[in-house]
Amino acid sequence: MISGLSRPERGAIRWRGEDIRHLNEDYACQLSYIGHAPASKAELSVRENLVVSLALQGRQPAAPEIDSALRAAGLYARRDVAAGLLSQGQRRRLALARLTLRPPTPLWILDEPFNALDAPAREWLSGLIQGHLRTGGIAIFTSHEQTGLEALPQQVIAL
């Protein structure tokens, strides 16, 4: 609902004082949403998938920027491999690689971002979220396990 995929039956969700229903694409440009599914195509290469997801956001980063995002996600060596040949964890990292591009969107909504990640990747993601928060960004994420981010100033809703 916060991402705008579903609409509230009552009330409104506001971004910087404005109802997100009226902001439409202007709100979408402020948002990075990583859902539960990887949002990558098995038949496209790692690099192609990243380029497509950025173009959907209306962004066209230069090749070095894409390479740098893939390096950060630990996928540079597999950049020309079809995404279908990646492990679950690598596909997750491919989705998360979008978060490393500059300029970052101020609002991150991440659905179970730590799923399928190994220890080094979890550490990388924790660092990414911490860095985002330090620069004044907002990160909203769900997790069913300890993330190592509990010490940060935040609001935790335990369900």
Added chain:
Amino acid sequence: MKQPELRAMACVLSRDLRLAWRRRTDTIGALVFFIIVTSLFPLGLDPDPATLREIAPGVIWVAALLATLLTLPKLFAEDHADGTLEQFLLAGTPLPLLLLSKTAAHWLGTAVPLVLTAPLMALQFGLPAAAIGTLVLVLLLGTPILSLLGAVGAALTVGVRGAATLLAILILPLYIPILIFGAAAVGDSLSGMPVDGYYAALGAMLVLAVFLAPWASAAALRIALD
């Protein structure tokens, strides 16, 4: 239209064409279906040339229509399953523009091969060159409407169990005017009558579909995924 929007549209178009090429079996499947269906009629009916010429426009149009319908359930289903559709809905580009690109890719990947094959199929029915020319032109005008209207149905039924059947029930009645105009144009061409009116009618339908169908598809997708 702004440059990032055009960039996103071009990216979706090239992505879907690349996917269609890498999953060639889907495209080839629709084409083989079209060839088989159109070839069955001359084999199963009276081989009288006059009869074959008379039924040719209807048979080729119905086969093209069903071949298009065959590919529609997959238009959004895979994007829905792998989460790409969520990214479309949250893209910084208006959803109707992205869906227009997606539908264009569907038409290029599915219907254009049918249109290119149609003259060969028409030869089986003994259609003269002038009627074949008309057939190709009305298919070029009519098949994009099939893709555009089909996208609305595919969007409404995304994620629904038994989507293919529901889609056929929803969309086939909407295809009737295109079938009537398309087949009648070829029939009139065979009789030596003018066909400009059919071109104008199909052209007008195409313009309306290009402007309205992507917005309807976007609304249908938002309803289906809410």
